[in-house]
Amino acid sequence: MRNKSDSIKKKGGAKKIKEAVIEQVFENKPEKFLLNRENTETEAIVPHKYTRRDESLGATQLYLNEIGFSPLLTAEEEVYYARLIAKGDQDARKRMIESNLRLVVKIARHYNNRGLQFLDLIEEGNLGLMHAVEKFDPERGFRFSTYATWWVRQAIERAIMNQARTVRLPIHVVKELNVYLQAARELTQKLDHKPTADEIAKWLDRPFEEVERMLGLNEHITSVDAPASSEADKPLLETLSDNRENDPEHILEDENLRKHLEAWLKELSTNQREVIARRYGLLGCDRMTLEEVGEVIGLTRERVRQIQVEGLKTLRKIMEKQGFSASLLYD
Template sequence: MKRGRENGTLNYEEIMDALQHVDLAPEQIDEIYERFAEHGIRVIPDAAEESEPAQADEKHDEPEEEAAEAVDLSVPDNVSLDDPVRMYLKEIGRVPLLTAEEEVELAKRIEQGDEEARRKLVEANLRLVVSIAKRYVGRGMPLLDLIQEGNLGLIKAVEKFEYRKGFKFSTYATWWIRQAITRAIADQARTIRIPVHMVETINKLMRVSRSLLQELGREPTAEEIAERMDMTPERVREIQRMAQEPVSLETPIGEEEDSHLGDFIEDSDAPAPAEAASFTMLREQLEGVLETLTPREEKVLRLRFGLDDGRARTLEEVGQVFGVTRERIRQIEAKALRKLRHPSRSKKLKDFLE
């Protein structure tokens, strides 16, 4: 707010950065715009948007209807379009645009419950949704899904728009469209959901990282990013870890795609083949040695050392099983171990201890 009062303007990126840790309710968005109006702060597009030819419509010396026509319905080259998307873009390009007076007139009719006016105001601004949605391509959702989510935000903006406050509808709607798209990306684009405010933080970090890459000619370090973002290197590394996308172990590998990623990832918990074979042989030899003891001695050792289920019992617990004292169990155990130490038995196990 302080920056807005000093400059008289704020762009969307500045607002989003300031509110990235706040999950706003619909009513609070209206309150924010009211506060901006009270302090004479005008909301303008991002600097990056103003620099693009597609956004030449924001220049103040152009009539509003001409500016709206300049909204670019093209999409980045790396985005593949199927027929439904092409048909949709072509269709909304035919919808006539509205002047400021027509927007106010439609808003008045909407206030009186005119559904036809609501439909016209929505359709006349569908190209604005496309212009915003295409900026979020590459963040985990197809372009058509981004447009659909943005359209939901546009419909909400039409419902909430109050013409008496003097806001330009496209300025007001942009906030709702952006919020709808960013929430959808946070909720749907990732296998593991990331909160909305963290999505904005990740996006800001990516922008800073790309900017430093161009300046330095190499990948920036966490320390360099931290200095630019005014945070600690540890926090930068934490955000970078959050930004990583999970990869399916079933991802096909190779030209013929007959192998999967999981086939090439070592299981650090699994024993090596040689160790597994050695363990199996040791167990077989141990079983053979135990069979040379009396049944009682064998069972006492199995219970005391957890040879069957992995849980070692106390002298007290084993005594309860046999109905004798713990001292008697200690004696049986000591006698059985002395037998196992005899060379006739121990030599079968010594090779596994080397």
């Protein structure tokens, strides 16, 4: 029997999720699903046994309900299955994918309202997850969730770049733009209003002109008080995800990343390590402004900024050498 994960991958990133992802995950239970084509706009997938009970059950909720049955793997199980995958074991590959589908959903939530439907974001993220499963080396000592996060984000960001924009942007520009949009989401939750470019610039310690120019590239900026969609009553502000949400995958990923960050930070100079720890709330420190850090360590704001820039450059090189994106620091 042909492996459905492989067939999905060959179709490319432009395909719709609909039957594909559901079948990929639950290929042994096809009788549970029925494609409802009465509504051609949504083309919702509903479980046959629920069709009469709750016709409003959408594809998204169904998918989220179903993937909850796949248990997370322990560190030892990840190593075990990864070694089998390296030998070509397709059952091990399927198990590794299914056990990390919730991680993809958690990451996909951060890209809502960026031009792609939520299910499409999940699908693209699943393609990144599949790639991570094939590339993962268990002998390097990292948890799979930390490694996979980078690949999932790459896949989603490329899909947004290629499918959701009239004018396509280079991937490095999209990554930079994501930093500003992430800051905008954090400030929206903190200030209870849509932040200005000036507020974002101060939050990130970036030049105002640079922030304004980058935000101008985003075609999907809208008022946080406007409806999230044409069919939704809730304003966009109420649909924004809380990046501090303590779901199991988030905690697992943060604890694993924190452990390796401690080792990476030890490779920096004393000043660089202290500045970065205090600026980004690492190593148990509270997040501080440049002025606050300067007061603590007895340096000027400008000198603290210079040390931060130098430290981040060094840290970025260390992380990229080991296959990780420095954008993980901003989540």
